[in-house]
Amino acid sequence: xxxxxxxxxxxxxxxxxxxxxxxxxxxxxxxxxxxxxxxxxxxxxxxxxxxxxxxxxxxxxxxxxxxxxxxxxxxxxxxxxxxxxxxxxxxxxxxxxxxxxxxxxxxxxxxxxxxxxxxxxxxxxxxxxxxxxxxxxxxxxxxxxxxxxxxxxxxxxxxxxxxxxxxxxxxxxxxxxxxxxxxxxxxxxxxxxxxxxxxxxxxxxxxxxxxxxxxxxxxxxxxxxxxxxxxxxxxxxxxxxxxxxxxxxxxxxxxxxxxxxxxxxxxxxxxxxxxxxxxxxxxxxxxxxxxxxxxxxxxxxxxxxxxxxxxxxxxxx
Numbered sequence: 001x002x003x004x005x006x007x008x009x010x011x012x013x014x015x016x017x018x019x020x021x022x023x024x025x026x027x028x029x030x031x032x033x034x035x036x037x038x039x040x041x042x043x044x045x046x047x048x049x050x051x052x053x054x055x056x057x058x059x060x061x062x063x064x065x066x067x068x069x070x071x072x073x074x075x076x077x078x079x080x081x082x083x084x085x086x087x088x089x090x091x092x093x094x095x096x097x098x099x100x101x102x103x104x105x106x107x108x109x110x111x112x113x114x115x116x117x118x119x120x121x122x123x124x125x126x127x128x129x130x131x132x133x134x135x136x137x138x139x140x141x142x143x144x145x146x147x148x149x150x151x152x153x154x155x156x157x158x159x160x161x162x163x164x165x166x167x168x169x170x171x172x173x174x175x176x177x178x179x180x181x182x183x184x185x186x187x188x189x190x191x192x193x194x195x196x197x198x199x200x201x202x203x204x205x206x207x208x209x210x211x212x213x214x215x216x217x218x219x220x221x222x223x224x225x226x227x228x229x230x231x232x233x234x235x236x237x238x239x240x241x242x243x244x245x246x247x248x249x250x251x252x253x254x255x256x257x258x259x260x261x262x263x264x265x266x267x268x269x270x271x272x273x274x275x276x277x278x279x280x281x282x283x284x285x286x287x288x289x290x291x292x293x294x295x296x297x298x299x300x301x302x303x304x305x306x307x308x309x310x311x312x313x314x315x316x317x
Contacts (some may be wrong), residue, residue: 001266008096014234018163020156021052027094027164030171032178037086037247039183039300039305043176044191045101045168045248048092051213056097058148067146068095069138071193078191080172080292084308085298087189088175092168096138096146101168102190102246103129103136112139118304125156129246133282136165136221147285184305187222189296190248194265195276206238207270211263217253218260225300226262229293258305 011034017027032041047070056062060167075091081088107316109130110117133140137157140146172188179186197205210226213219221240229236245263253261260287273280 009195009207017167018093019052019098020159020163021054022050022094025050025052025054025093028092028168028171029163030083030088030090032088032175036088036179036182038178038294039128039186039301040085040087040089040189040294040298041090041172041179041186042078042082042139042189042191043090043172043248044071044075044078046079046192047073047098048098050093051095051097055095058146058150058152059097060149061144064155065141066097066142066224068141068144071096071191072132072269072272072276074191074193074266076279077266077271077283077287077290078157080287081294084291085294086297088179090168090172090175094160094164095287098137099164100134100136100138100250101165102107103134104251105161105165106137106245107135107247108134108157109139110134110139110147112137113157114153117198118154120277145299164205169251172248176252180258180305183302184307185260185301186206186305187218188248188252188259188261188303189294189297190245190261190263192243192263192265193268193271194243196267196269197238205267206236207267208235209241209263209265210237210238211240211243211249211265211290212261213249213253214240216246217249217255219255219304221304222294222297222300223262224262225296226293227295233289233292235289258300276279294300 011031014030015026019025021028059065078089107130129135138147139153176186176188200206208230212223227237243265249261250264253259268276271283271286
């Protein structure tokens with residue numbers, strides 16, 4: 001089990017949830033300085049590296065599969081960015097192989113669960129993500145095929161939802177609500193990493209992809225500001241393709257109510273070493289890039305909250 005090192009001076013870490021079979025390991029942790037310094041929450045749902053032995057035993061080629069599913073070490077970027085900016089930080093320690101926090105609890109391929117779908121599911125048809133092999137519990141990966149030696153038990157699925165998925169999303173919502181209450185608006189940055197992208201003709205693809213569910217989860221001015229910032233730093237950035245954002249944004253974004261959310265995908269090759277395993281030479285530079293982005297967006301979100309609060313006050317009068 002690999003632990004993320006704690007750091008002094010950036011708020012107390014609250015460890016919550018439970019990893020089934022993990023000998024008491026917490027499913028995630030929250031670090032939210034009080035009072036909040038900026039109206040931003042950075043969430044990292046796919047970098048968890050606390051693998052129970054019972055999970056690894058079920059996997060075909062566990063070392064390779066785990067690396068393919070992880071947003072490898074992107075939590076270390078998030079840790080440093082949060083420390084430098086004062087952003088709240090929510091990091092999953094439970095691995096994506098166990099349960100995908102960016103999926104709805106009904107996005108299940110019941111063929112991989114022993115006993116199949118329960119009776120109350122009815123004529124359930126798996127969602128697109130489950131059909132692709134990447135539902136609530138990942139089933140297969142391109143080039144690898146099936147990930148598991150045998151089916152999962154229904155009670156295991158229920159325990160993962162109760163111990164990991166439900167408390168993670170409850171805490172995420174509560175943290176955003178608290179930021180919104182203090183600042184008048186809040187921004188969720190759902191942080192992920194991606195394999196290097198290649199364009200047609202073999203040209204390198206964008207290093208970063210911003211997703212806002214095609215304009216539905218974040219005010220356009222914030223997205224435009226993020227694109228402007230990356231352009232100033234000569235970083236190639238794409239919008240919604242190939243990653244538009246998933247369940248986390250769908251569930252928690254309410255831009256009309258001042259709760260904005262974007263998904264940010266970072267090319268692993270620009271912050272990891274050549275093996276895509278450990279922080280590389282450019283880790284510090286990418287950290288600084290993200291620090292600047294968070295500070296810029298935080299100022300704009302805070303300003304938007306002040307404007308909204310003023311409008312509400314005038315309406316109340």
